[in-house]
Amino acid sequence: MTDNGDNIEAFEAKETSRKLPVGWLVLFWGLILWGIYYFAAYSPAISGWTQEKAYQESVNK
């Protein structure tokens, strides 16, 4: 068996090897922005939201 390892070029599609699909980029940056919003909205030190308060509100309903 002649097995001297792989030719690395065979793994990369030449024309597309540097492409980043636009839809994927939107997802990537969109989730980062969403994360910033969510962290601010659900952190006691920033928005004042707490698990405990949210629970009390749901019980009072």
Added chain:
Amino acid sequence: MNDYQYDNQTVTGFIVSSIFWGVVGILLGLLISVQMWRPEFNFQPLFTFGRLRAVHTNGLAFGLGVGAIFGLSYYILMRLAKRPLLFPRLARVQLYLFNIGITLAAVTLLMGYTQSLEYAELEWPIDIAIVVLWVMFAVNVFGTVIKRREEQMYISLWYIIATVIAVAVLYIVNNLSIPAGLFKSYHLFAGVNSANVQWWYGHNAVGFVFTTPILAMFYYFLPKSTGIPIYSHRLSIIAFWSLVFAYLWTGAHHLVYTPLPDWIQTLGIVFTIFLIAPSWGSVVNGYYTVGSDWSKMNTNYLTKFFIMGITFYGLQTVQGPTQGLRIVSQLIHYTDWVPGHVHMGTMGWVTMTTAASIYYVIPKIYDTEIYSEKVANIHFWLVLIGQLIFSVTMWITGIQQGALWKAVNPDGSLKYTFVETLIKNYPFWQVRTLGGIIFTAGMLFFIYNIYMTMRRGKTPEMAKA
């Protein structure tokens, strides 16, 4: 290049060991699935659900999973580094120690010794053996990478390196404990800290045992099997770095609505949701790769394994993050929904991709063709159907369970007792056993196919000539 032959035997040894532990783990899985609806199938004291569940999870994650990861990582490593392993004998010792370790793990768990940390049940003496085992793996991986004869490092190597480093850190930190006798110890961390460290570890068992090494296989064996190069190298690299960065900070999604500080939960959820992007980076890359020639789905029998595997990975990495959201967690947490999620990943993604990789590797090592593509196709359809039955039944009953638990009368008292909600699981648990039987049958076709291929082919030493 005679050293390759030696290494091929080690690779084969790991694959065969992995399959052996896979059989043990899967059969035990079937048994515990029956125990859920037929208590008579508990055999005191060793073969009761409480003990066997951990043998099932450890046997499959560490026996089937890690065994295949060791073997296939070495296979990939040698070829991408264009050289034999730096320490072939060490790898052989590692193979023996691996089997001894899993045996000890199974026996001590059956005897009831456990640290009571999920996926970190093994008591401290075995932990030490596992760390030794992992150091052997690390030494060979790093040694071979450093002495490689191909300058460029393909993405699979990055995923293997991440696996080695992350598992080492996670395993050691979460298993820090104070021994109180040979088979008893206490977690170094207490209370909420213990839970936080445990799930930082637990989630990353998913990340660095069931994800990164499997992606290493996917990125390597998909192009090898189909002959199609990976669509975008850049996408694979960016997805890699963002995946390993994000994974490590998501564990708190297992502790939503617990005493863990609110901000830690929230931060965990942020990273959890972000994880969709790097995960889907690999999914998109896989689809675009095969998308350049979809006819491969018909002409190459392995393509559908990889595409179905990455599809379940894609579904898993949307479902998982969604589960981390507070609004979803409060419904499905503690219910049977979670095993539904788990098994789409382990059966649909991990086992599917690993089996396809083994189908590729064994004929290469034995210098022959696969025994039967038809048997492989039967295997494919059976495991697919079995897994879908498993997941779908658990999702349904999980939602039902969560809804019943939350149902309250106008005065605020619970509408259903726990046992009432439990009984409603029974039909679903029975159907799950059926799904498990179908999956097991599929795996038996796989093993038969591999066995026949080995018998037909030349042994690894003979192939040298």
